[in-house]
Amino acid sequence: xxxxxxxxxxxxxxxxxxxxxxxxxxxxxxxxxxxxxxxxxxxxxxxxxxxxxxxxxxxxxxxxxxxxxxxxxxxxxxxxxxxxxxxxxxxxxxxxxxxxxxxxxxxxxxxxxxxxxxxxxxxxxxxxxxxxxxxxxxxxxxxxxxxxxxxxxxxxxxxxxxxxxxxxxxxxxxxxxxxxxxxxxxxxxxxxxxxxxxxxxxxxxxxxxxxxxxxxxxxxxxxxxxxxxxxxxxxxxxxxxxxxxxxxxxxxxxxxxxxxxxxxxxxx
Ligand code: SAH
Numbered sequence: 001x002x003x004x005x006x007x008x009x010x011x012x013x014x015x016x017x018x019x020x021x022x023x024x025x026x027x028x029x030x031x032x033x034x035x036x037x038x039x040x041x042x043x044x045x046x047x048x049x050x051x052x053x054x055x056x057x058x059x060x061x062x063x064x065x066x067x068x069x070x071x072x073x074x075x076x077x078x079x080x081x082x083x084x085x086x087x088x089x090x091x092x093x094x095x096x097x098x099x100x101x102x103x104x105x106x107x108x109x110x111x112x113x114x115x116x117x118x119x120x121x122x123x124x125x126x127x128x129x130x131x132x133x134x135x136x137x138x139x140x141x142x143x144x145x146x147x148x149x150x151x152x153x154x155x156x157x158x159x160x161x162x163x164x165x166x167x168x169x170x171x172x173x174x175x176x177x178x179x180x181x182x183x184x185x186x187x188x189x190x191x192x193x194x195x196x197x198x199x200x201x202x203x204x205x206x207x208x209x210x211x212x213x214x215x216x217x218x219x220x221x222x223x224x225x226x227x228x229x230x231x232x233x234x235x236x237x238x239x240x241x242x243x244x245x246x247x248x249x250x251x252x253x254x255x256x257x258x259x260x261x262x263x264x265x266x267x268x
Contacts, residue, residue, distance in 0.1 A: 023266040029074045030260070031109040032253065033100055035116050035203050036089045038242055040066070040079040042250040043115075047075055056106040062090060063099050071261040078103050092180045093139075093206035100210040111265060112218040114207040115253050117245055119184075119234060120224035124174060124198035128227065128241055131252040132198060133166055134159050134176035134220035137205040140191035141179035155205055156195065160217040162268040169255050174198025176220055178205035182235060184228055200228060217265055221256060223249035 034040040043049070049066035057063045062081030069075065080095035082088060100112065120126030135158065142153035166173055177197035179188055184200070192200060204220050211218040225245045226237035260268065 024264050026262055026264055027073065027110045027260055029107055029109045030076065030111050030113060030257070031100075031103045031107055032075065032077045032113045032115055033096065033103070033203070033207055034077060034079050034114075035091045035096060037079060037082075039116055039246050039249060040077055042246055043077055043253060046250060046254065047077075049075060049077055057102050063095075063102065065103075070257060073257060073261055075257070076103065076107055076109070092202045093178065094180075096203035096206045097210050100207045101214075104210070104214045104216055109216060111260070112207065112211050112216055113221060113253065113256065114204055114218060115221045115249060116201060116203060116223075117225040117238070117242065117249065118176065118199040118201040118204075118222040119182075119226045119228040119238075120199050121192075121197070121229050122227050123229055126172075126174075126198055126224055126227065128224055128237075129245055129248050130172050130224045131248055132172045132174050132176070132220075132222045132224070133162065133169075134199070134204060134222065135173050136175040136195075137208045137220065138175070138177055138195040138197070139179060139205045140177045140188045140195055140197070140200070141181065143187065143191070154191070154195070155209060157205075157208055157212065159208065160219060160268075162219055165219070165256065165259055165268045168259055169252070171221075171252065172198070176201060176204045176222060178202060182238070184234070199224060219256070219268075221249065221252050223252065 044066045047070045049068040052065040064079045064081045066077040080090035080099045138156035144153040175197045177192045177195045223245045225241045
């Protein structure tokens, strides 16, 4: 009988080979996580996606999947839906984490794209309508002033590197800071500065956390709706620019998909 070798080394080698295989085969299944309906619907229309009425998700949750094929890509736009009690978009880190987890479990994507709007900082020369790829993500509202827990709270991590995509699409690159508030308290502001962020959102670092746990590469495409350190109130500026900026987001995501089509993860 052949020797039965299940040493840790062999198991690790097998795992590495599996990751390498995944990286070397063309990307096929993509999950696009989008927090707001206004951001999601233009993509759904453009790619003629269908709503999944026989949901992959647990019964009763508001999460919505739109799916279809674009070029050689199986697209899944996942929107956490409307809050069951209040009827507004389920924005923020909790819903984003849950739908990321459930989508990875159900769809086993090769790549996740978290697309959405964000606030920008004029101190970082960010303008309304700019579209960013995030180089790093971190949280700015999880303060735990105990050694090591402080770093866990901030949860800073580098994102999956896509040098060819960045070069080809000529998008801006910058750090993304995530928190569960649209406005910015002085404490948040200090953390955002410490995080060296160019853009601020309410989902990115949460999506990154879950995708990292489950070893799925994720990229962040964020279009700027408001300038946080400008002179207009954020909520007003956000609503004023949302529809126009969503068009810029939609175009950027399309260019990203065109670039990805036919490529392996390692070629991004
Ligand atoms: N009143 C809005 C609330 C949306 S919350 C409504 O029409 O329902 C803002 C959403 O846009 C979040 O998904 C967040 O990721 C993003 N966003 C845009 N600008 C932001 C900012 N300045 N700070 C945090 N998130 C922002």
